[in-house]
Every structure is written in structure tokens, then in C-alpha cells.
Amino acid sequence: MKEEIYKALIEIVGEEFVSNKKEELYIYSRDSGLSDPSFPDFVVMPKTVEEVQKIVQLANREKIPVVPAGASLTLSGLTIPHKRGIVLDMRRMDRILELNRRGRYVVIEAGVTQGKLQSFLEKNCPDLCHSLPEAPPSATVVGNILIHGQGNLTQSYGFNSSMVTGLEVVLPTGQICRIGSCSLSPYWFSIEPLPYLAGLFLGWFGTTGIVTKLGLKLFPKKKLRDVELFVLEDPNLLVEAIYRITHTEMAEDVTTIAQPYPLMYRGTIMIGIYITGDTEEELEFKRRIIWESLSELIKAKEGGFMALMPEMKKGLLEKPMSGLTRTADILKGGGFVYCGAIIPVEKFPDALRKLVEIAEKNDTTYAHSGRVIGRGHCMMFAFAFPFNRNDSESIKKAKKALRESYAATLEIGGVPWKPGVEEQDMILEKMDRGTVELMGRIRGLLDPNGIMNPGNWEVRL
């Protein structure tokens, strides 16, 4: 049976792009986080939407699970094939199809990486950029959007998933659909004003279909960019500071940092405030308004702007910041996991207190980074725990700390971002029954055979 499916897959994509070899199965069975590995039966790399369609049709006929994967960098195990089946590595579909400069949008295939898009835009229209997450350049743009990722433009414009202007999707039953203006016009400029069908696919972790193309909003990119770090001790004052900074509407990105090492950072929390401008004057204008907005806190000696050493500034202005990836090597052990909690900004002090408690309780080090979403409508608060892959004790501690962080997130009224299967269960458990039922019905409608990334968003009523 497997042999037949293997042959059928070869028919569709060619022998070079199907593997049932244990080396590929090993690599695709796991990600860099702490989820237990689970082996697929096949790894397939399609090049066209027609190939994706044929694979999905085959999977439906044979009732084989399908797991669409980008670069598999969520660290939550979202592309681990929990019920075996086919992992679809989408990264051969890596064409940038259209750049519409006046419309400020780009149309890309599912496998286009952050690095490729960033480099393409820098070369072809340096006055436009997309909202770049702090992930490595190898992460896919579509993957990040589908998990409601955030990027450097999120404080100004919201979650990256709110920047979608159109989708092409292969449904679990094999039909190909277009969502948004592209469904009736040659232009991919907007999902609205049509019914918001995109919502059937954003945040569903591939359980409702496979996105093969995406229209993405681009935003003005200014020539100059600078960063200030505002330092505080009192987390309650951080909430106030963020409110004031976001009111000015002068910052592009607003981030938070809190960690016990290096020693210089211990006991303080920092707000990263990024400003951009086409001229020095514009930059200075924005900087002064931001300084002014925090003048009360400064006068009270409760907060101040840090003098940044050139090396540190360089690291903060790097796009994306490789420093965040390097969190993985803090224990010289190649790993870190984090609970990304989406919380109201006013819950920051609670979240921070929980983080420190959890780290102390589990005798593990921690790091917090965060990002304000919209004008402080909420924020991403990361509870991050490095671990050493060669040290089972450190893995155990990180796992426990992670679990507790997810529980703490729900406790304080937040919502876990990109939750793994266990955390999805926690969410569904807590969720309004009506909402859970709706989710179940949508999944059942779109994926009657239950082949799409099973194990995820499993509604048990």
C-alpha cells in the first residue's frame, strides 16, 4: 500500500522530490523545540499548485494525513506529523509573482522565505518593506502569517496576519480557491469588502487547507532607522510608558526586554523604541516627541534612556536580529523554547512576575522579549527558556517551565500564540463552548476525512 502511494507521489512531483528514506523522515519528524518526534511516511516537495492539488486528492482518497510545512521554525511542533502521513515541504514553491508598487502589495508563493522577500524588496523597491519578524531569514513569510506572527511593523499596523490582501488555497477536498479581490479581479489588493473567508485559514495550522499563494501588504520604508532603549524598574510604570509612547504614533516598533543576564540588565526592564525617517530632521522630530512623552517618568527619576554602545545599537538595528536566535546557545546547548503569550499590555507586570516565579521554581534561566501590537491593543510577551540539548535535566526543566508558562498565560487572561497540540487542548478546554463547536463544524465541513494536520485543533465535544 505504501509502495503504491510512493509511486503515486513520484508520478505527481517526480522521484527527486519525494522521499521515504529514514534520513528525511528523521529530520521532518522533529523541530528545534521540545515536542516529541513523530515520523511521517513521506516527505514531498511540490512545485506548483496543481501538484499540491493532486497530492491532496490522493491523500483524501487514501485517507492519509497531510501536514503543510514551511521552514518548521515555530518551535511548537506545528509541522510535526502527529499521525504520520505526508509532510509537504512547501519551499520549492518560492516564486515572487508580482510586485505592485503603487498598490503597495506583493504576491508570493507559500515557500518564499523572509530573507528572499526582504532582499527582493531592498533591490527592487527600497522604499517599501514588509513586516519582518525576528525569525531567521530561512523562515517562510506565509508560515509566519498563518500562525498570526508579528514583525517590526506590528506596533503600527497590527499582527502580520492582518496584512493579507489575498490568498490562493487548496482545500482539504482538493478544490482550489482564491480569497479576496483576486477571486474576481486581476489585482490582489484586498480581502475586504468581500466576506472574510481568509479567516478560515489564518491561525488554523493547516487544518483547513493549504495556502499556496498570498498577497501581502507592503509599507513605506524610510531611509534612516534608529533605536532608543528606555529603562525602568517598575513593571507597572512600563504599562504607563507604553501607553504614552503609542499615543505619540511616532514609533515604528515597540519592544520589551527583561533578562537576568548579562548582569547589566538584571532588575530592570527595557522598552525598545524604533524610529524611522527619510531625513535626520524627521528622525530628530520623532525622537524628541517620544522623549517628551516620557518626561514625567524621567523627571521622577523612574525611567531613563540608555546610552547605547555602537555594538549594542548595531545588534538592535539588525534586520532581523540574530541576537534573538543566539538565545539558543546561552547554555551552549543549541536550544530554547518559549511561550509566546498574547496579553493585554496592562497584564505585563503579572506576566513578568509569573515568568520570574516559574524560572526560580524550576531552577532555570530565562529571557523575556516582547512586542507591542497595534497602538497597545495587546502585546506578545515571550516566556523564553534556553536548554542544553545534551542535558536531559535542562530539557526537563525547560519543558516544565514552558508548560507552566502556558498555564500562567491562560490564568492571567492571555491567549497563547502558536500553541502546540497540548496547549491547543488547554485553550479548547477553557474556550466558550459555542466557539469550540463552531471550530469543530468548520473543520468538519472543510475536511470531512480529517486528513489535514490531524492532532491540531482537535475539537472533542
Added chain:
Amino acid sequence: MLQFNKSLCENCYTYDCLTKCQYMEIDVETASEEIKRLINGEDSFVLHNCVTCYACEEYCKKGNHPFYLITDLQEKKGILPAPKPIVKQWINLAIPTKKDIPHFYGAEEPVISLCLFPEYVKTLQGKLFEGLSLVVGRYFFCQLVYLHFGKPSLIRERLPKIIENIANHGFKEVIFFHDECYSTFTSYANAYGIDVPFRPIHFFEYLYNRLKELKGEIRPLNVKIAYQRNCSTRLTPEKEHYLDKIFDLIGVERVERKYDRENALCCGGIIRALQKYDLFVDVQKRNVEDMIKAKAEYCVFNCPACYSSLSERVTKAGIKPIMLHELCKLALSKEG
């Protein structure tokens, strides 16, 4: 205990320490009142508005210690020049921890201490530094920076252990890369009656003597430079003659300009840390415009913190920022 001699102030009629201050407008009459308040340990606007540039230590021609007095009083009265979280960062920066052990790296004299500037280790290479051993780390950090943050007691608290670390290794002489370290073990230690059982050597002295040895290999640079005096240099101006001798040897002209020598302006770094943004911009602008007016091609720094703070504006003005030792290396390099 600060060895402050109030009778020296009683016999002063110019009150240079306060009247010459570049950041507070103080006339002689006001100065005479405020100095009395300071001597009596009372509150004064001086304690709140001082930007901690260290200059008054140099301005005082009576050999008294007005700046050390100010910082002691600031601490006594709980007056923080900078916001609390900024002060905390600086305090944490140099906490000696259990894990920290003094890294001597097999160092033998002649030895140079780079304290908290490990990034400069790789720049101390080549003929100019042949035969020098390097020591780096928190355990040699002089702590003097806390004068900027109203925490001078930390200096006295941590300094004995630092001195012990150095002396215990048997060093009789230590060259200090940063001027502030040198000034701690001379001016500050003297003012507080702290015993220093080794001879501190200033980096300028080392550079000058070594350049003299390599005189035959020096290729005069024939450039005009502006020199940026850092704050702590004002604590030990007596070593500055080495600097002018170095400039002579390497063939550079230290341009005559308004904001040099006793009239030097702060690089602005600490002023910014004290959250005085407008003053920071003003001070940096005036300083750099002054360099442009004097047609300087390079701006030479002796302090890494000044370099961090001012190099961006200097570069934008078309002047090349460079550390003093890098300038000396240029004069010894074979390539053009």
C-alpha cells in the same frame, strides 16, 4: 574620608570651581554662597544641576576637591543625577560575582589593564605593544564611573578588593589603558587617603616612551587633529605633557580651538545618560562645529566611552574619529 580642606576655600576669591562651570551660569557672588552651603553639607542647586563633568577638580587652583565634595553630598542627600534604573544598570555592570576570577592570562610586567574594555584587546597588537601582557575584567575595574551616578561610596567599597587583586599578583607597576583607572589610583586614592601599593602608569607615558624607542620607524602623519579631552583627564592634568610630546613625535598638529584643554566640552555621553537631551545635542554640536572650524581632519579620543558617544556626529561632519593608540599605530604602519 575625603581630605577636603575648607580653609582653602575660605581663602579663595575667584571660586573658579563654580564660576568656570560650563553647564551652570554662576557668578562670583552666587558661587561664594553655594560653596559655603556645600562645605556645610547643605542642599544647593549645584548638587541637582551638576552634569558630573569633573572639570571643577581641574579648575580649582588650590588643590582642593570640589567635585569629590559634590558627589559625596549628592549621595548623602539621596540626589541621583540619573534615573534610578540607569543607575542600577551601572551598578550591576561591575558587580564582582563568584564566577568571576581575576584573569591574569599568565601576565607578567610590563602589564596593561583593560578593565571593562575587552573589545580593545585585539587593537593592542603590533610593534607598539610588543612584550606587553594584558589583563582584562571586572576585577580590575576602577569603579570611578560611579561619580557620575551619585554613588561614590561604591567606589570606596569595591576599590580595596581591586587594589588587593592587583597587588596580590605582585605587580609593582601597572599601565592603565583607560585614563579613569589611572586617575582613580592617583588623584582619587590620594583625596581619600587610600593606599596604592603599586605605581600606576598612564597610557600616554607608555605610548610616548615606546614611540621614542621606535622613533626611527615613525612616518610623520602630517595631519591636523582635534583632541577630545575626556572627563577623568581633568583629575590628573599633570600627565598631559606626554600627549603633546606624542603628537610631536608622530607629526600631528593639535589644532588650536575653543573647546580644548581647560575649556574642553564633555563628549555628551553622560549628559545624555542624565537625560538632558537638549544639552547633549547642544554640547555635541558646538564641539564638532568647533572642530570643523579649526579644520581638523581627525578627532582623537583617549576614552572609549567618548568615542562611542561622539564618533557618529564626528563622522557625519566628515572628520575621522580615531583612538589615540590607533593614531600612533598609523604612524608606525608601513602601508599608506
Added chain:
Amino acid sequence: MMLELHRCFRCGWCKYPSGFEDYNCPSYARFRFESYSPGGRLWLMRGWLNGELDWSDRLSQIIFSCVACKNCVENCRMDFREEILDWIISARSKAVERGLVPPKVRDFLENLMKYGNPWGLPKSKQASWLGEMERFSGQDFLVYLGCECRYEERGTEMAWNVIEILKKAGISFGVLDDESCDGNEVLMLGERGLFEELASKNLQKFRELGVKRIVTISPHAYNAMKKYAGIKFEIMHFTQLLLDLIRKGKLSLSKLDSTVTYHDPCFLGRHNRIYEDPRKILRAVSGLKLVEMRMNRENAFCCGGGSGNFVFDFLSGSDSPARLRIREALDTNAEILAVACPICKAMLEDATKTEGLEGKIEVRDIAEIVLSSAK
């Protein structure tokens, strides 16, 4: 050497050049399975050494399809980046020790040991002009040819061009009768024992003959000899000598009206940081317009011939690294793709043919360009 494979986070920075334009790891660009990326390879090596994975043909192909181009070392953001290639070589050493290398690699090494070249060709197949070459007996330079330049057509062409230039410039040089392999690919393949044997043979010969300065045609030989002979002897790549001759006026160049783009060979470029010398040579030719490919200098995309792959060709196919590279060269509208390595020359020339680009772009070595314009 401690293998710290567990420290790889599989974040993927290593797949890219500094500007993230496109995938820059040759084996990943060719196969596209994550298992063929640097991170995938390291995780599989760890799985094997931990006993989770058995050795297999696939695993051996994955481990030996790394062409040692060092793009991953250049772009990994972690503190252990300098050791990545060493780890891959270590894993190969273990495979060699346990007799587990792929047949093509085994043949490569056996041929080298028996015949002095990886193809197993007899001495009679060497370049015919070798017989007329002056043997080294104390001249200023020893010109070390290497097996590509003794046996492979493009290599022998290149060596001939270099030798003609040296003659024109009046340089006193000689070649060796019998060369021991420089050992570079042997080192990359993890055969440490054979590498040390070759190194010591070469060192002994150089000492006996009173060699002082060695010029290599291949950057691979340059790389290996810098490692074991660099202390006692002066090792140069021919482009360094050529540049010196041009600077000293010993070679005057006339015109060559062409647009040329230059392909940085990995063993001159990322391995030894020599990027500008070959470009200075090209710029010295008047009329020559030098244009850059998107991926150049420390970002150059490897031709795929390193680490013995010029013989075993594990990365062949319609999207082989050499074919991807020639397409990139074509994008610059250059007429000539200049190379400084005999392996690059062979790989890229073959790619020109398979891509059907003959007549549209020509692969020429730097020595040939200099020769055709030298008075």
C-alpha cells in the same frame, strides 16, 4: 576535537549569503530536502553518532555531498561557526575509520594512493607538454601543478597558460617530475592518515630540492599547502604572483574589449580571504569591463566541485550548483566568466554546455585572459 553537534539550533542562517538573496548552500540548493542543509546534515550526523540512525547509502550521500565551500561557516550566527566544517570532516573521518564511505569516495581515495590521481589514470595520460617542462633544480619558484592540471583537459590548459605567462615575464621556475597530491580533498574527505602521509612526502621533497617558494595553479593546493607548508615555505596562488608581476611592470597588458564577471573560488575566497587580487588583475586589462554577479566575494555561490565532487559529482542534475552559477553569470550580461581554479573551470565549462549557453557566455581562466592581452 570535541564534536558539539547538539549546539546546532537548525535555525537556517547558514543556508544563506549575507544579503539573504537566495539559498547559498550548494547541496541544499540542489536537493532542497532539509536533510541536505548544513543544519540537517549536522542533526543527522548527531543521530548517527548517537546510535539513533544506522549508516546507509542515503546518509553517506548526505554527509559526502557537502562541498566544503564554507558558506555555512561564514553565515552561521553562533559562536561555534568556525568549527562546522571541521565537524563534518570529523564525521567523515569516523566513516572512513569504519570503512563506511560511499564507493565513489572509496575509489577516489584508492586511486589517489595507487596512481597519484583520483581518476586512476596512468602517467601516460598526463599533459604531453609536461615532458618539455624544466624540472625544478633550485630556480626561484616551484610551480606545483596538481592532478587537475596534469590530467584534466581544462586544468592542463590553465597550467599551460600560467606557465606561458611566467616564461614571458622571465620568471625562473621549474616543475616536479613526480608530484604527490597536495592532499586538500583528502583532508576534506576526512582521511587524516593519508593526508598526513601526503603532506610529509611533499615537505620532504621540497626540503630535499631546496625549494623556497611555491606557486600553485589550484586554490585547493594553495589551501592545503598553506596549512602544512606555510611555515617553512612561501606559498602563493598564481593570481598573487601575476598581480605582483603586473605591478612591477614585468608583464604589460594590452586591450581586451570584453565584459567579464569573476567567480570567486571557495578555496581562494572564503577559505583564505583572497578576493581582490584576481579582480585587480582583471581591472589592469584595459578595455575590460568587470561586472559583479549578485553573489560575490564572501557570498560567492560554489561551483559544486569541492571536496572531491569534481570526480564523484553527487550534486549533478538540472539544478546542479554549476548550472545555477552559470545562469547567474549570464544574468550579468558578461561575455566571459573568469575563473581562477581548474576545478571551477571544468565544472562551469561543463555547465555552460549542459545549459546550452555555448556562444552566449565563455568560461576563461584568468591566466588565459592575461595571456591573450599580454604584449
